[in-house]
Amino acid sequence: MTQGPRLVMLGKQGAGKGTQAARLAEHYRIVHLSTGDLFRAAASAGTRFGLEAKAYMDRGELVPDDVTVGLVEERFTAHGSPLQGGFVLDGFPRNRNQAVELDRVLDGLPLDLAIDLDVPRDVVLERLAGRRVCSRCSAVYHVDMPPSRPWICDVCGGDVVQRDDDTEEAISRRLEVYEEETVPVLDYYRRLGKLAVADGVGTGDDVFERLVKVIDDWRSSSPASANP
Ligand code: ADP
Ligand code: ZN
Numbered sequence: 001m002t003q004g005p006r007l008v009m010l011g012k013q014g015a016g017k018g019t020q021a022a023r024l025a026e027h028y029r030i031v032h033l034s035t036g037d038l039f040r041a042a043a044s045a046g047t048r049f050g051l052e053a054k055a056y057m058d059r060g061e062l063v064p065d066d067v068t069v070g071l072v073e074e075r076f077t078a079h080g081s082p083l084q085g086g087f088v089l090d091g092f093p094r095n096r097n098q099a100v101e102l103d104r105v106l107d108g109l110p111l112d113l114a115i116d117l118d119v120p121r122d123v124v125l126e127r128l129a130g131r132r133v134c135s136r137c138s139a140v141y142h143v144d145m146p147p148s149r150p151w152i153c154d155v156c157g158g159d160v161v162q163r164d165d166d167t168e169e170a171i172s173r174r175l176e177v178y179e180e181e182t183v184p185v186l187d188y189y190r191r192l193g194k195l196a197v198a199d200g201v202g203t204g205d206d207v208f209e210r211l212v213k214v215i216d217d218w219r220s221s222s223p224a225s226a227n228p
Contacts, residue, residue, distance in 0.1 A: 003084065003085065003086055004028045004029060004030035004085055004086020004087075005028055005030065005086050005088075005112045005113070005215055005219065006086055006087055006106075006109070006110070006111050006112045007024065007030075007086075007087070007088040007089065007111070007112060007113055007114070007115065007215070008088075008089045008092075008093070008102075008111060008113070008114040008115070008189070009021050009024075009088060009089065009090045009091075009114075009115055009117060010114055010115065010116045010117065010182065010185060010186060010189075011115075011116055011117030011118065011119065011200060012119060012121070012124045012175065012178050013124060013128060013171065013174045013175060013178065014119070014123075014124035014125070014127040014128040014131065015117040015118070015119040015124060015200045016117055016119070016127075016140075016200050016204070016207060017090045017091065017117055018034060018036070018037070018090055018091075018138060018140060019139075019140050019204060020117065020200075020204075020207060020208060020211055021034065021088045021089075021090035022138075023204075023208050024088050024208075024211060024212075024215070025088050027208075027212065028086060028088075028215075029085075029086075030082065030085060030086035030087050030088055031082035031085065031086070031087040031088070032087070032088050032090060033072070033075060033082070033087055033088070033089050033090065033092070034090040034091050034138070035063075035068055035071065035072065035089075035090075035091040035092040035094075036057075036090075036091045037090075037091075037138050038071055039053040039054070039057060039063060039071075040057075040138075040163075043057070044135070049067075052067075053067065054164075057164070057165050058164050058165055058170060059165075059170060059173065060165055060169070060170035060171070060172075060173030060174040060177065061173065061177065062094060062095065062177060062181065065095070065097055065098060065101070068092065068094075068098065069098060069101045069105075072089075072092055072101075072102070072105060073101075073105050076105050076106075077105075083106070083107075083109060089102075093185055094181060094182050094185065095181040095182065095184070095185065096181075096184045096185060096188055098185075099185050099188045099189070111189075111194060112194070112215075112218065112219070112222075113194055113195075113196050113214070113215060113218050114185075114186075114189035114194050114195050114196070115195075115196050115197075115198055115211065115214060115215075116186055116195060116196070116197045116198070117198055117200040117207070117211075118197050118198065118199055118200050119200040119201055120201070121175070123201060124175075125171070127142065128166055128171050129166070129168075129171070130142045130143040130144060131162070131163070131166055132146070132151070132160045132161060132162055133160065133161065133162075133163055134153035134155065134156060134158045134159070134160050135158050135159045135160070135161050136153065136156050136157075136158025136159070137153060137155050137156040137158055139153050139154070139155045139156070139160075141160055146160075147160055196214045196218065198210050198211055198214050
């Protein structure tokens with residue numbers, strides 16, 4: 001049986017990780033795992049865990065590692081784990097310790113690629129300020145590119161809203177945390193020879209085509225890992 005790729009999506013807030021990870025998951029028939037979506041779902045369900053996570057999220061801080069790693073590990077050890085079939089992680093790992101913990105969770109199975117979706121700071125600031133997201137399925141819109149009916153998701157009919165952490169203050173804190181904590185994750189994968197950089201500027205379709213090319217080129221040059 002052919003396995004799907006095992007991917008990590010990296011990139012600044014607003015680079016388009018979530019949108020592209022969802023498309024890649026569909027294209028390769030792999031599991032899309034977004035820690036931000038998991039935390040938001042827990043927060044809107046109002047669980048104690050979710051409300052604790054929300055306090056960090058609204059300030060633009062990282063949720064503590066033990067919580068985040070536990071959540072990811074749970075998904076990888078549960079029934080229907082994406083370990084064998086392939087996955088795209090979106091929003092994890094976000095600091096060096098999480099990257100090391102991910103290697104442990106994968107239990108010897110190597111990642112294929114970490115992809116840095118590269119978008120300049122002024123572009124992400126503009127995207128985040130106008131970003132609106134579906135509260136049910138996380139589809140992403142923009143004030144300049146709204147859903148066809150006012151603020152009702154085209155995909156699932158859910159309410160399209162502004163995220164509580166898409167405020168000016170939380171955005172600038174998240175970008176700071178990105179520089180301090182997440183840039184070292186790029187270095188971590190670069191040293192392992194697993195980092196690919198993809199230009200994240202352009203239409204969603206342009207970026208998606210670039211990503212598929214990066215992934216397919218990598219897989220055809222490493223047949224052992226693509227087809228064990
Ligand atoms: P963004 O990348 O725009 O910040 P996400 O939806 O990926 O959006 O994450 C939203 C928030 O969820 C983060 O600011 C953080 O508080 C929390 N979070 C998500 N992933 C992680 C992680 N791997 N480690 C710690 N906190 C996380
Ligand atoms: Zn939706």
